[in-house]
Amino acid sequence: MTALSRARLRPMRPRDPHEPGRVASSLELFFDLVFVVAVSIAAVQLHHSLTEGHVREGILSYGFVFFGIWWAWMNFTWFATSFDTDDWLYRVLTVLQMGGVLVLASGIRPAFEERDYTVLVLAYVVMRLALVAQWLRASRHAGPSRRATHIYAAGVTVVQVLWLLSLLLPAQLTTPSMLLLVVAELAVPVVAESTGKTPWHPHHITERYGLFTLILLGESLLASANAIIEAVHEAETLGPLIAVSALTLTATAALWWIYFWPPHHHAIRGLRGSLLYGYGHYFIFAAAGAFSAGIEVEIDLLTGHSSLHQPLASFSYTIPLAVFVFGVWALAIRPCADGWVNAAVPLGSLLVLVDPLLPVPFALTTAILIAVVAVLVWRQQETEQETAQEGEDA
Known part of the structure; x- marks a missing residue:
């Protein structure tokens, strides 16, 4: 009886x-x-595209490739917050999506170097159709969300055919054609x-986004550290x-x-707000x-291996920094911050963006980001003190 109960599927009802x-x-952490x-x-x-001077082509390819990665991740995440049953079929279909990710990864290089998106598209379609199976399963017990599950399943299927x-x-x-399909x-x-409407758990969703952000920041830190370690043997100073x-x-x-x-x-x-938050996290x-x-x-420039020259080389890291800071401000900080924070954070992102045009980019970028964090710490302490004082007065 115990083995039989474990083999049974749980009704995929909307979660509270x-x-x-x-x-x-x-499973979600493994998925990430x-x-x-x-x-x-x-x-x-x-990195290879930028170093070789193929700036426009590299950014365009990265944008398309990252869309496929992000969109598959995001759709799974929002589905899971609504219908996660964690039974064996749910896990199998999730692992199938993970397999699609690995195949997609094998198609990234051809997409950049040869503009051949065949493997990438096929892997992406596999991931998306696995999620269609989840939506169809959820539709059986979705209750008020049943219509939404049918639209998701039909809409995703049609787009995959396209x-x-x-x-x-x-x-x-x-x-x-890819731009139209993204739309x-x-x-x-x-x-x-x-x-x-399907139900979503605000704390669960934002935790998932936060955890994926941590993983991405960790990956960037690791990749940067490895590049610096390798460059030590080639740098003159x-x-x-x-x-x-x-x-x-x-x-x-x-950034953290x-x-x-x-x-x-x-x-x-x-x-x-949910659509804005979810879609805005692409950037x-x-x-x-x-x-x-x-x-x-930037390291390739220092070691003489880059076709880019200043200030373009420095823009390759200040633009991501500025986009990240401004994006977080627009989506999460602006609605709940005071005037000081809402002035300091976007101003900081702008100064980071134009930093390569100034004579000391490394020191200035670091100083600007530290200043932004200092303002956040200051205003948080002020808010906590004001809240405590109001509590005492009451």
């Missing part, structure tokens, strides 16, 4: 969006780690949630490499501090993944 103590599962493999390869290919058909188009139509992918949740090392550590710590300063769950109370995640590529480009 107010469930106390809801946290990320070990597999995705970081693809992110790491995409960052490496972006992805496969796009492989038959001539090369000159690849970019415009189609983004439209499916908008239609589904506007027609029949260690001073510039020490400066890059200090910048890398300080910047990564500052800035991201986790605000309470993110307040940003996804309604449909509009935050992509920037976190690209930061290491920018640091490696």
Whole structure:
């Protein structure tokens, strides 16, 4: 009887969006780690493209590749917050999606070097169709969310057919067709949630986003550290490499501090806020993944292996930093911060962005990010003191 009960499938009913103590599962964390493999390869290919001077092509390829990675991750994450049963079939379909990620990773290099997206698209379709199976299963016991599950399943299936058909188009139509299909992918949740809402757990969702951000920052820090260690043997002097090392550590710590300063769950109370938060994280995640590529480009310049010259080489890391900081401010900090913070954070992102045009980029970038963090610490302490004083007065 025990073996039989374990083999049975649990009804995939909508989960309580107010469930106390809801946290990320070990399967979700395992799922994230597999995705970081693809992110790491995409960052490496972006680094090679930038170093060789193929800036526009590299950024465009990185944008498309990262969309596939991010979109598959995000759709699984939002599905899981609504219908995670953690039974054997749910796990098998999730592992199937993870296998698709690994195949997708093998297609990243051809996408960058040959503009051949065949493997990448096929792997992406496998991941998405595995999620369609989850949506169809969820529709059986979805209750008020049943209509939304049907729209998700039908919409995702149609778009995957279009992805496969796009492989038959001539090369000159690849970019415009992919842009149209990206728009189609983004439209499916908008239609589904506007027609029949699925429940989501704000704390669980924001925890998932925060954990993936931590993994991306860790991957960038590791890749940057490895590049610096390898460059030690080729650099004529260690001073510039020490400066890059200090910048890398300080910047990564500052990004972590800035991201986790605000309470993110307040940003996804309604449909509009949830869509903005979910979609806007594409830029935050992509920037976190690209930061290491920018640091490696800067190291290549110092060791004489880059086709880029200043200030373009420095822009390769200041742009990701600026996008990350501004994105976090726009999505999570701005709604809950005071005037000081809402002035300091976007100003800091702008100063980081234009830093390569100034004579001392390393020191200035570090100083700007430290100043932004200092303002956050100051205002948080002021707020806590004011709250404590109000409590005493009451």
